[in-house]
Amino acid sequence: MRVFRILGRNIRDSFKSVFRNFSLSLASIACIVITLIVVSIAMILSFNVNNFTKAVERDMTIVAFLNRDVSLERVEEIKDEINVINYVESFTFEDKMTISEEMMEESSDFDSILDKYEEREDNPLLDAFQIKVTDINQIEEVANQISQIDGVYNVKYGEGMVEQLVSVFDIIKKISYGVVIALVIVTAFLISNTIKITIFSRKREIEIMRLVGASNINIKIPFIFEGLFLGLFGSIIPVLATIFGYEALYNTFNGQVISPFIQLIVPLPFTYFVSLALIAIGILVGMFGSWRAVKKYLKI
Amino acid sequence: MDLIRIKNVEKTYKTGVTAIYDLSLNIQKGEFVFIIGSTGCGKSTLIKMLYREEKPTSGIINIGGINVSKLKNRNVYKIRRKIGVVFQDFKLLPKSTVYENVAFALEIFGLPNSEVHSKVIKALELVGLKHKAKNYPHQLSGGEQQRVAIARAIVNGPKLLICDEPTGNLDENTSMEIMKVLDEINKLGTTIIMVTHDTEIVNKMKKRVILLDSGRIVKDYKEGEYVHEGV
Ligand SMILES: Nc1ncnc2c1ncn2[C@@H]1O[C@H](COP(=O)(O)OP(=O)(O)OP(=O)(O)O)[C@@H](O)[C@H]1O
Ligand SMILES: [Mg+2]
Numbered sequence: 001m002r003v004f005r006i007l008g009r010n011i012r013d014s015f016k017s018v019f020r021n022f023s024l025s026l027a028s029i030a031c032i033v034i035t036l037i038v039v040s041i042a043m044i045l046s047f048n049v050n051n052f053t054k055a056v057e058r059d060m061t062i063v064a065f066l067n068r069d070v071s072l073e074r075v076e077e078i079k080d081e082i083n084v085i086n087y088v089e090s091f092t093f094e095d096k097m098t099i100s101e102e103m104m105e106e107s108s109d110f111d112s113i114l115d116k117y118e119e120r121e122d123n124p125l126l127d128a129f130q131i132k133v134t135d136i137n138q139i140e141e142v143a144n145q146i147s148q149i150d151g152v153y154n155v156k157y158g159e160g161m162v163e164q165l166v167s168v169f170d171i172i173k174k175i176s177y178g179v180v181i182a183l184v185i186v187t188a189f190l191i192s193n194t195i196k197i198t199i200f201s202r203k204r205e206i207e208i209m210r211l212v213g214a215s216n217i218n219i220k221i222p223f224i225f226e227g228l229f230l231g232l233f234g235s236i237i238p239v240l241a242t243i244f245g246y247e248a249l250y251n252t253f254n255g256q257v258i259s260p261f262i263q264l265i266v267p268l269p270f271t272y273f274v275s276l277a278l279i280a281i282g283i284l285v286g287m288f289g290s291w292r293a294v295k296k297y298l299k300i
Numbered sequence: 301m302d303l304i305r306i307k308n309v310e311k312t313y314k315t316g317v318t319a320i321y322d323l324s325l326n327i328q329k330g331e332f333v334f335i336i337g338s339t340g341c342g343k344s345t346l347i348k349m350l351y352r353e354e355k356p357t358s359g360i361i362n363i364g365g366i367n368v369s370k371l372k373n374r375n376v377y378k379i380r381r382k383i384g385v386v387f388q389d390f391k392l393l394p395k396s397t398v399y400e401n402v403a404f405a406l407e408i409f410g411l412p413n414s415e416v417h418s419k420v421i422k423a424l425e426l427v428g429l430k431h432k433a434k435n436y437p438h439q440l441s442g443g444e445q446q447r448v449a450i451a452r453a454i455v456n457g458p459k460l461l462i463c464d465e466p467t468g469n470l471d472e473n474t475s476m477e478i479m480k481v482l483d484e485i486n487k488l489g490t491t492i493i494m495v496t497h498d499t500e501i502v503n504k505m506k507k508r509v510i511l512l513d514s515g516r517i518v519k520d521y522k523e524g525e526y527v528h529e530g531v
Contacts (some may be wrong), residue, residue, distance in 0.1 A: 002410035009407050020395045208391050211351075212405040212452060217375055257494035 007221075012152060014225035018233070022188070025230060028194045031190030032234025032286060035187035036278050039180050040242045043274050046176035049169045053136070055165055062157040063145050065126040070151045071089065072120075075127060078151055079111060085145050087138040088131055096125040137167050137272055195227065199293050208296050216298050221292040224287050225291025246271050255267050263299040303329040303459060303491050304350065309359030310367070311515075319345035321515040323359075323480040327493065329459070332486045333493045334502050337512035343495040346512070347462050350493070351383050352376050364459055373477055381409075381432045384453025384461040384490075388468035390445045392437040392452075399433040406504070409456070423440075427481050443474035447481060454485055463487060463494040469503065475501060499528040 018025045064082075082091055100123055103110040117123045122145070134141050139157055145154040199206070209219050214249065247267045255264050304327040311320040313503060319342040327333055335343050348354040352368050361369045389390050392401050404419045411419075424430045427447035437445055446466055453461055464481070467475035475530055477502055486492045503510055510524040511519040 005412065006408070006410040204391070207395055208393060209404075209408075210376070211380060211385055211391065212408070213377045213456075214408050215377040218377070220406045 006107070010222045013227050014222045015173065015229055015283075016151045017222065017226050024194075024197070025233075025278070028191055028199075028286070029234045030040075031124045031187060031191050031194055032231055032239050032282050034240035035183050035190075035285070036235055037241060038281055040185055040238050040278055041272060041282060042176040042180045042183070043277065044242070044246060045254045046180075047172045047270070047274075048175070048265055049173045052262050053166055053169045053173070055263060056136070056169075058244065060133070060139065060166075062129075062131040062133065062139065062155060064129040064131065064143075064145060064146045064149075065153045066128065067151055067153045068124075068126060069121070069129060076149050078129070078149055082129065082146060082148050085142060087133045087135050089130050089134045094128045094130065095268040096120075096123050096127045099128075100125055137170075141221075158244050184285060188285045188288050191230075191285055192197035192292040195223075195230075195289050195293040195294065198222070199297060203213070203297060204295075219298060220291065220294055223290045227286035227288070227290025228283050230290070231282035231284070236281045238278050238282075242274050242278065243267075243271045246274075252283075301329050301332075301486055302326045303364055304493075305360070305362045305363075307360045309349065309355065309356045309361060310343075310470060311349060312357045316422075320349075323515070325510070325517065326518075327491065328492055330486070330489060332483070332492045332505070332507040333494070334505070334507055334509045335512060336492065336499070336502060336509060341512045342515040344464055345515075347464060347493060347495060350460075351385050352379050353460055368434050371380045380455065380459055382460070384450075384456075384458040385422055386446070386449050386453050386461065386463040386466045388465040390437070390442075390449045392445060392448055394437055397433065398421070398429065398435075398448050399436070400433050401448055402455050405452050405455050420451075423433075423455040424448075424456070425493070426484065442470050442479055446470065446474075446478055450478070450481055450485070454490065457490075459491060461490050461492045463492065465495055465497065467496065467498055472500070476504075477504060477528070502526060503528050511515070 066078070071080075079091075079093065082088060097120060100110075100114045100117070104114050105111075114123075129146075131142065131146065133139050143155045143157050146152060155283055206219055250267050253264060255266070256262060257264060304325070306505060310318070312318040312421060317468070321482055323346070335346065337343055340422040343487070350363065351355050351367065352357065352371050358367045359369065360367065363379065364382060366379055366382070371379060399420060400517060402475070405418050406416045406419055410435060419515060421433075426431055427450050429444060429447050432444065432448075437448065440448065446469075450461075461482070466482070467478050469479065474527045475498065482492055482494065483505070503526070506524045506526075508523050509519075509521040510517055511521070
């Protein structure tokens, strides 16, 4: 009960203090606002890029055509050989007889042409393997190995451009992760310095608190809560900007970039998750900043 | 019964200045003691060691059973909660009301609101400022601000009240009002130690007076013994 009373008073006092030292609070809040907006942009970018990459990866397969004269026994052997190649996630075998039947069902033109080849040896189509890889960056290597298997006629994958796109995505993703981490750390210290300046003007307040019998914890807790409120207030604008800004962006682009192939993440609940992350980062950074700043003025 | 026992205390600051030399002194519960002496003789240093703002270089200070000289920085609050301190410059929180300034000293203990309220009002009544509870310090006169500081110092019923030139910034009449308040607090049982330059006050009050010179006690006048010589 006593602990809750003290805690409640600390929260009340730190809330008041944010407003009583408003111009100083504003400096810290502005600091948090700017960072969180950049963090939000970086997060939206990297999540979307991640989304594109996954979509591309889902669609990326290697198609390996086999020689026309390859026997079904040899096909079984090839399956085993593909199985031991690194980075192969899964593969399916497409029998040319099945393919021709499908084609014949699809159109009467094919029907009349392909009808003549009832025997496997005569079928002009090629057996094929569809292979998925675990890592898109290894697709070239895997394709090379498959092309060297005896009985494989040729190997096709992607368009070259797709791979490049994926590797560019990868770089963007890594850069934006780096930016987010660097920014959060830099802001934490920036805020801690801003708060340090604001606390300097409140050195007297701390001195008086000590004088009337406040312990170090008694002094620290209100300042940490103050940091929490600064973080919370600082995240309001970035959260609104994220929710409405992304929605507007999504609508402007009709949910896709350049081609229908590259889909943007649907705004809801995506922007809510980003907002929660922003609030959490804001609060943590504010609390850490205050804690670090007030530590300097405590006699330990 | 002794509330304060100071034994062979010496204080040398980091700068090499020795402010107190081998000082021993006992103060009983309920006493009112003035500490006087010329500027720089060590008065503030002596009382700073009592509320553990400074640590003695050697010697022992015991207040009500607590060995203050051995107290670690992070435990200083333990003695501060048993001692009230009043300064020449009031040291009020400018952005808090009179009520909040006084209540603050109680709230850190986690007392229930009703108890905080009744104690704050009682303390403000004692110093005659109940009607200014909602004012901010800058809306008060110097004497009133000092009375708020006194209310804050005594609100949790400390055994000891330490005052460092509490009337230093106040005119004669206001000073006497403050002295009346302090005398009343003393009569209610709180031991008071007051540093002052104002010999007029010391003359009028007729209390125990300790005269310091260059960090040493040169005279310890019993109650009523001190008469200011000279002009
Ligand atoms: N923090 C400090 N660091 C170094 N020396 C100090 C410190 N505080 C006081 N002194 C020195 O100690 C001596 C005693 O100072 P103190 O403040 O105790 O005197 P005082 O009797 O209170 O003087 P005054 O009447 O002017 O307030 C002085 O020589 C002063 O310069
Ligand atoms: Mg002094």
